[in-house]
Amino acid sequence: MVSPAGLVAEKAAATAFANVVMGRLNRELDKKYQMWKNIRTEISSLQTDLGILAAAVDDHQTMAAAPRTAVARVYGEEIRELTHDIEDCVERFLHRITCKPGASRARRSAHAIRTFRTRLRFAAKIKEFRSRVAEARERALKVAMLADGAQQSNIIDTVGYAQDCCHPVGIEWATMELRRLLDIEPNQDEAEGTSNNTPAAAQAQLRVVAIVGFGGSGKTTLAKAVYDNVHREGSLRCAWVDGHSLDHKDANGIIQHIQEKLHLGEGCSATLPTEQHQDRYFIVVDDMKDKHLMQWNSLRNAFRDNGRIIVTTDTQSLANRCCNHPREEDKCTFGYVYNMKSLGEEDSRKIALLGRCTPELVLGAAKLLKKCGGLPLALYSVACQLSCENVLTGKFCNKLCNELGTYLEREDDEPNFARLRGVLRENYTSLSDYTVRTCLLYLGIFPVDRPFKKNVMIRRWLAEGYARHHQGRHQTAANENFKTLINRSIILPVAPISNAIGKTCKAHGIMHAFTLHKSMSKKFIMPFGAQQKKVRHFFIHDSDVINSRTMPDIDLSRVRSLTVIGNACDAISNFSQYKLTRVLDMEGCIDVRDCHLKDICKLWNLRYLSLGPNITMIPKEIAQLKLLETLDASKARVNVLPVEAIELPCLIHLIGKFKLQDPVKTERLPKECMLETVAGFVADKGRGFLLLMDHMKKLNKVKIWCECEETEQDQAGMNGNLSKAIQKYIETPMGEDNVRSLSLYFQGLPQGSLSALDQICQHYSLRAGHVCHLSSLKLHGNSNPAILPKFVALFRDLTKLSISTTVSVTRYLLSVLGEMPVLLYLKLAANSVDGLVIQHGKFRSLHCLCLELKLVGTSVLTIEDGARSEIISLQLICKNLVGLSNIEITHLRELKEIALHPDVAEETRKAWEAEARNHHNRPNVLSIAGDHEEEPAHEYHIREEHPAAKNETPATCSALALEVDPESNATSPVKPGLVVDFAKGAESAPASWHAAQLQTVPTSATC
Structure with missing residues (x-):
């Protein structure tokens, strides 16, 4: 029996144990609870630390210094591995602990208890990552010190480069063309196609030609050839200015430097030398950069009367800036962007x-x-x-x-x-930040000979998380990244038509090889057959499968994207292995079938899904893809869409041609529907999509196919539902981007059976002053000729309009179109056009006019003197066009591009070429095909017409290049120069088109 004293002592001991041991346990539990509660903050902080480290490594890698040391390369690899490990861990954790949205409080509490151990394991993992980041930070300082030492002793000169190659190839015609553009031909009166009655004011104007192209394309060589010819003839005073010299001189210093080279004398004005000298001056500014624009403005003003200037640059926007002069009264400003050709x-x-x-x-x-x-x-x-x-x-x-x-x-x-490496590295490292460079590395997934769509690439970047904006404007950031790569000629537009630039593109050939190897060395992307355990982006092309039939030993659980073109082989044998995949691009895959879709629908992290031609149905299990942003079934044979797809909470882009499987109850839709693109759906007697459009508040692109119904009652039902849906769509004010597109395809309906447009016009005729909002409109089919003008007139903010019909376009419609104040692009595809006249006060903002006609008379288009037209691109896609058809292009002062049908008569083509040479802008003459001669999207052929190529067979351009692209952010550029057939690797271009081969130039000059 224990004594009372013993009981007291035992109680005291128990209390002490509880205070010491249990108290410690409680403190540990409380500490872990704080980790649990603040885990998201920990993740954010850790990612910030990694971002700083990655930026430090990026800064070191992009310094214009020596090649990286072996230590720096190993460190860069460590940072990449650490970043990928943390990213994977975070996504797995968030997936496991995230409770279903809308769950009750009891369910959330139960879910928190079930995932308690998972949260503890993740907290421990975060602690481990913090330790690894701290160690990496210490090593980063040591690497930086080593790099500083290497930088002082091992710098490689990638600028100065003397060449001992033969005479430039194919430079004669290009040199002649540049001299014509600058109006410094040696025998101007005898030159073919030139006019000797040029007004004195036009002869005295400033003329600027900006030669733009990728590094190493021969820009400097071509400019030097023109310079040497003019200097040798002695007809003009010449000066060569290297762009590097602009880094060390202000504007006055540059002008003084040029004056000395021109031998103007010290007594001349430092600002306006042409006031005392009426001679013409020829100046070449080689390798201009964005930072030189301030000096350029002063130089342009100093020689604005008689100057003849060539600028070479590798930046498209800078070339545009140099060639777009402010307008002056009684003077013809002239600027020409000459794109180097392959x-x-x-x-x-x-x-x-x-x-x-x-x-x-x-x-x-x-x-x-x-x-x-x-x-x-x-x-x-x-x-x-x-x-x-x-x-x-x-x-x-x-x-x-x-x-x-x-x-x-x-x-x-x-x-x-060495020189080529320097050019490629400079193009890579000079990009604005590591996110743009990541987007560039991502291009290696696609074959160099396979064009890609701009919108597809941007959606993939967004799905991968490679285009992020600190204020949430991720779409804007992605667009800017793409624009940057276009601007640097790293991404090339396939079709150089003004309204199609940037829509379908491909990577520059040698830059693609450079980035592909860099991406593979970083284990960022990997082809089928490569023996690497860890891969972020896995791609399969037909040739890869042919060369290696065995599936490589890859940790598929960490693959972020799978892109298949052709046969997928064993890579699709078990989709359940792709644990963290965000992008699944099966659009070009021929052996993914319906049986694979149920496994694909289990990929919880999937953001982008594109289906191939052997998919015939989408299962209801697609509802499991809660994070899916893009569903592209445009290449699949899917006709019916399950309602579960519409209910996906994160879906933004729905692409294909669908009918809804069952009527959708609006209460089943997400409270905030994210859909922005529905392109598109079939409107029939069922209400389907038409009913749901009212609940899709963020829609900005809609395509609707109207199918022919058997009975009048069915047609009436379709028209009524269509009318209500369109009214709801166009009544909502547009957002900040001012983008909203509507495409209606009703060519399958009997003429006059589409009464929905009539109903809409009647509805708004009773509501005076009501504004309808639409930026882009496509109408394909035959409608009531009296209704179409009224419907189009509803949209005062319309910038793009495409009308395709098998009948004639009436004068009533043309009069309405002429009054549209902000219309930039107009396409009329019809049997004929009845009296299209460009006159003063009409079509005031129009930049591009495309006429695709079956029948043409003696006058297709009348352009009156004094019309003040802003038309840049004139596209006459008419096989039966005869000569100039009385079209006075001299009245189109801004014209920079003329497109003809490839099958027009040879005499007609020659007449247009001669007329283009006489125009003060010397617009390009191209050959493109129309919508009725549509080719595969990847086959684009463009040919510039000039005398040296007159015996070549005209090529064609896919009709897709002529379509209105409401999602394109391209603006009307200055006139593009020569561009050869990118789709065929430039093999088919005649020698006389070719850019200059490199020749010996001054050591300070660069290509």
Whole structure:
């Protein structure tokens, strides 16, 4: 028996134990609870630390200094691995602990208890990551000190480069064309197609030609050829200004420097030398950068009367800036953007293969030349490498092709590709930040010969999280990233039509090879067959599967995207392995079938899903994809869409041609529907999508196909529902972007059966002053001729309009179109047009006019003198066009592009070419096909017409290039220069088109 004293002592001991042990346990539990409660803050802080570290590494990598040390490369790899590990861990954790939206309080409490251990494990993992980040920070300081030492001793000059190659290839016609543009032809009166009655005011104007192109395309060489010719003739006073000299002089210093070169004398004005000298001056400003714009403004003003200026630059926006002069009364301002063109197959072989052309060599080198993409500097670098061989064979060329990426990324002093490496690295490192560079590396997923759509790429970037904005404007950030790559000629537009620039593009050939190798070396992207365990982005092309039938040993649970073109092989055998996949692009995959979709619908992290041609139905299990943002079934054979797809809470873009499976109850829709694009759905007697449009408050792009109904009652039902849906859509004010598109396809309906437009017009006729909001409108089919003008007139803020009909366009409609104040793009595809007249006060904002006509008379278009038209692009897609058809393009003062049908008579084409040469802007003459001759989206062919190419067969452009693109952010640019067939790798271009091959230039001049 224990005594009372013992009881007291035992109680005291128990109390002490409780206070010490249990108190400690309670404190630990409380500490873990705080971790649990603040876990999201911890994640945010950790990601901020990683962002700072990544930015520090990025700054070091992008310094214009020596190649990175081995320590720096290892450290960069460590940071990437750490970032990927944290990102994967965070996404897995959030998926496991996230409770279903709208769950009751009891369910949320139960879910919190069930996931308690998961939260503790994640808190421990966060602590581990914090420790790794701290260690990485310490190593970063050591790496920076090592890099500073290396920078002082191992700097490689990537600017100065003397070449000892032969005479430039294919430069004669380009030199002649530039001299014509500058109005400094040696025998102007005898030159073909030129006019000797140019007004004195026009002769005295400033003329600027900006040569723009990718580094190494021969811009400096071409400018130097023109400069040497003019200087040798002595007809003009000449000055060559290197862009690097602008870094160290202010505006007055630059003008003084030019004056000294022009031998103007010290007594001349430092600001307006032309006031005392009426001679014309020829000035070349080579390698201009954005930072030189202030000096450029002063230079332009100083020589604004008689100056003839060539500017070379690798930035499209800068070229546009130099060529877009302020308008002056009684003066014709002239600016021309000359885009450098790629070399064709014949000239590429001359340079790269050192003049050899045996069948075995030509066959073996074909793939290598295609990778070079007709870039003179790349071809010259290849020629230097091939010249090191005792015996040149096609086998060695093929080997060099396979290893080309290695040569472009080498860190040593290998000389043959040194200059090309410098150009490619400068293009990569000079991009604004690491997010843009990440977007560039992502382009390596797509084959170089396969164009991609701008909107597809942007949606993929957004789904991957590679285009983020601190204020949430992610779409704007993605658009800016794409625009940056276009601006630097890293992404090339396939069709150089003004309204299609940036819509369908492809990566620059040699830059694609560079970024592909860089991406693979970083384990950022990886093709099928590569033996790497960890891969972020996995892609499969037909050729990859053919070369390797065995599925590589890859940790598919960490793959973020899978892109398949052709056969997918074993990569799709078990979609459940793709635990964290965000993007699944099966659009070009031929062996993904309906049976695979149920496994795909289990990919909880999926944001982007594109389906291929063998998919016939979408299962209801798609409701499991709670994070899906884009569903693209445009290439699939899916006709019916389950209602579960519409109910997805994060869905933004729905693309295809669908009918709804069942009527959707509006209460089942998300409270805040995120859908912005529905392109599109079929309107029939069922209410379907038409009923739901009222609940989709964020819609800005809608396509509707109207199907023919059997009975009048069915047609009446369809028209009534369609009318109500469109009214709701156009009554909502547009957002900040001022973008809203509507496309109606009713060509399958009997003429006059579409009464929905009539109902809409009647509805708003009773509501005076009501404003309808629409920025882009497409109408395809035959409607009541009296109703169409009234419907179009409802939209005063319309900027793009496309009307396609098999009947004639009436004068009533044309009169309405002429009064639309902000209309920029107008396309009329019809049987004929009845009296289209551009006169004073009509079509005041129109930039692009496209007429696709079956029947043409003696006068297709009348342009009156004094019309003050802003038309930049005139597209006359008419097979039966005869001559100029009395079209006075001299009245179109801003005209920079003329497009003709490829099958017009040769005499008509010659007449337009001659007329274009006489126009003060010298607009391009292109050949493009219309909508009725539609080709596959990836086959675009553009040809610029000029005398040297008159015997070539005209190529065609897909009709997709002519379609209104309401999602495109491209503005009407200044006139593009020569562009060859990108889709075919420039092999088909005639030699006379080709850009200059590199020649010896002053050491301060760069390409």
